[in-house]
Amino acid sequence: MKHFKGLAYPYVAWSFALIVLPLLLIVLYAVTAGDNSLVTIHFTLDNFRKIGDPVYLNVFAKSLEIGLIVTGVCLLMAYPLAYIISWFSDEVQGILILTVTIPMWINTLLRTYAWISLLSDNGLISQFLTKLGLEAPTMMYTNFAVIIGLVCDLLPFMVIPIHTSLTKMDYSLVEAAKDLGANNFQTFRKIILKLSLPGIINGVTLVFLCSISSFVVPVLLGGRQYMLIGNLIENQFISIGDWNFGSAISVLLAIAILLMMSLMRRIDPEEKGEA
């Protein structure tokens, strides 16, 4: 294997060029003022101060709210699904998990357009409700639409880690609990839930991070005025052209995500038990 070690260098080189360098550039943009040239660089923390503006704080609050709701809904839907899937034989489980991931094979944009045609004012759901003689509510461009779109997008990211932790669980612990007098509900609450905690933590982390930083679904289903952190960053770069401010938000978001991941790791029982 020693002879192939040299082959890693090109990889290291373009990892640096494509990942590390852009990241450093973003950090550089975040701490500098907009009037830089190659010769003069003005360092400033103004970009970060700007985030304190209530307008932007509202965007953060809204993102947090949507992120929490989406994560909660995903967890409530995914846990029972993953649990039920884990009751089947291995082959059937494989097929069911494949089914759960099928939406991931379709482009997000297409999936989101599908939701538009379902949710819009004369979409399928409205027409159906009208046929039944009910008044169809406005669904497009609401929190509801954004949440539905995100849940649909991110559900597999919750199901798969939970399912994995449920299937790799040592079943003799479940039997031991029953042997010691725990009925099915007590066994679930005291043993199965605890043992699947690593999967829950992974799923929650993934879904929460993806939902607070998403921007395609909020724009398409929430409308142009619908602002989440992801849209805010996109706007700063694409529409407004304030790369420095956009970078500052990105850096802050990245730091928040890193903090959250390290926090999640700390409560993960596997991380501390196995060390």
Place this chain on the structure above:
Amino acid sequence: MKDKPIIELRDISKTFGDQQVLRGIDLDIYENEFLTLLGPSGCGKTTILRIIGGFEEPDSGKVLFNGINIAKLPPYKREVNTVFQKYALFPFLNVYDNVAFGLRLKGMTDEIIDKKVSQMLSMVGLSGYENRDVSRLSGGQQQRVAIARALINEPKVLLLDEPLGALDAKLRKDMQIELKKIQKEVGITFVFVTHDQEEALSMSDTIVVLNDGVIQQIGTPIDIYNEPEKRFVAEFIGESNIISGNMIQDCLVRFDDIDWECVDKGFRPNEEIEVVLRPEDMDVVPLDKAKLHGKIVSKVFMGVHYEYFVETKYRDYKVHTTENYQVGSEIGLTIDPYDIQVMHLS
């Protein structure tokens, strides 16, 4: 001691897929006895244990517990507890909470739980380990926690599924003695599963030898060792010379063209039988007093004794003795009547 069976298995059968693992098991388990289910892997011994524990439902047959059929009762409603093969301790609980698990479910007060847990931990020799993380205990200590966790619920029967399998030889011996001691102390029935014949012989009141989902023989360790009823039992437990012959009449058996006095009765005249001779029961005697003559063809030092293969007219005999003989020397062999065990052909 053997007055009233606490568990009765009646005609239990069980199939997994197309493999029949138990075929018509009938077994009585008595109060306060140490009963061992002994057999090679795949013989169905663990399945019997799991049926008693409630983790498997038999396809047919009854499981009577104090006379009541519990075949369909879930594990948490049975008055039995299990020590699992790999202990199955809850990794997210410390020693104390593992042991207290069953009592908490019963809703006992902290005060009572405290008292019982410390009593139990002192019985298994783990006082002071209350706050230890179970994953940081040694195999033997985990074993003790598993035993304490099961016994604290005061079951009528404790089921042990090859609990010593993962321990090294020395620790295993110690735990065998300790388990036996604990069983005497708590005075309940232990049903112990193992494939280790020595373990079974040294610990049990009753041994049930199983093969291929069928009970081969039930008896005390001494019965099982000295009077195997089937070839399988003779071969599985201890070492033996198995020789075919004929039963001339009660207490007279013929093999190797020699008539031998024995103590077995109740066979048909001239019935074809097999004889079990334990290597340590083959007595080496001067040639003029011997019934069999032979030549030593190999010799292995085994520690306490030597193992010789002695070539005779019809076969090689395995002989264990503490005396030292040279390979190639002629020796005489004889066998006492009570050391000859006659079996029906199986």
